[in-house]
Amino acid sequence: xxxxxxxxxxxxxxxxxxxxxxxxxxxxxxxxxxxxxxxxxxxxxxxxxxxxxxxxxxxxxxxxxxxxxxxxxxxxxxxxxxxxxxxxxxxxxxxxxxxxxxxxxxxxxxxxxxxxxxxxxxxxxxxxxxxxxxxxxxxxxxxxxxxxxxxxxxxxxxxxxxxxxxxxxxxxxxxxxxxxxxxxxxxxxxxxxxxxxxxxxxxxxxxxxxxxxxxxxxxxxxxxxxxx
Numbered sequence: 001x002x003x004x005x006x007x008x009x010x011x012x013x014x015x016x017x018x019x020x021x022x023x024x025x026x027x028x029x030x031x032x033x034x035x036x037x038x039x040x041x042x043x044x045x046x047x048x049x050x051x052x053x054x055x056x057x058x059x060x061x062x063x064x065x066x067x068x069x070x071x072x073x074x075x076x077x078x079x080x081x082x083x084x085x086x087x088x089x090x091x092x093x094x095x096x097x098x099x100x101x102x103x104x105x106x107x108x109x110x111x112x113x114x115x116x117x118x119x120x121x122x123x124x125x126x127x128x129x130x131x132x133x134x135x136x137x138x139x140x141x142x143x144x145x146x147x148x149x150x151x152x153x154x155x156x157x158x159x160x161x162x163x164x165x166x167x168x169x170x171x172x173x174x175x176x177x178x179x180x181x182x183x184x185x186x187x188x189x190x191x192x193x194x195x196x197x198x199x200x201x202x203x204x205x206x207x208x209x210x211x212x213x214x215x216x217x218x219x220x221x222x223x224x225x226x227x228x
Contacts, residue, residue, distance in 0.1 A: 014045065017045070022042075026064070027107040036050055061124060062128040065125065065132075069128075072136075075090040076091060077136070084150075087140070088162070088199075096166070099167065100171065105171075106178075111125045134160070137162060150202045165193075165194030165197050167190060188217070192217050196213065
């Protein structure tokens with residue numbers, strides 16, 4: 001493996017620290033209340049250093065949201081060697097592990113509260129997060145359709161079905177009832193059921209795919225990989 005130069009690694013680490021601090025600040029204070037001063041302090045960098053990475057609060061917010069999207073879409077952009085069913089299961093857990101984080105739920109609640117007065121905040125959140133994620137899911141599903149693994153007429157509706165089926169109910173509950181965060185067993189129940197419904201609706205070989213899903217869900221290696 002090629003090792004990147006120390007200066008470049010330091011820059012990567014500093015950017016990661018800035019984005020982690022930004023999520024905490026945006027989640028605690030909302031978009032309109034968040035300040036670049038607070039982000040710089042949280043990341044342990046000077047304000048000029050922060051602006052050298054992100055010239056505005058808007059660019060910082062977009063980079064933060066796009067980074068979360070990239071984590072969720074990683075398996076679709078670099079598919080596993082176990083095939084489509086494994087990819088869908090890995091995506092489902094990456095999605096759950098991201099959007100169910102307390103900071104992400106808090107950020108979503110604050111944005112919901114701000115959009116009436118500041119609709120541009122809602123548009124920025126939608127464009128940087130859900131819209132980009134949706135397009136990534138659509139690209140993967142469309143590739144599986146071309147490969148003969150899935151059958152559907154509308155890639156957008158199929159993508160909406162996928163993420164709606166696997167997590168809509170527990171995420172909605174967590175958004176409005178912060179003290180009832182679902183545990184891993186509950187999330188696994190929703191993810192497994194959602195993927196089963198999705199495969200029954202869209203797979204061209206639902207029988208074998210459902211059998212593989214059941215085997216993957218019961219495999220200890222699969223659970224260890226995505227329980228982090």
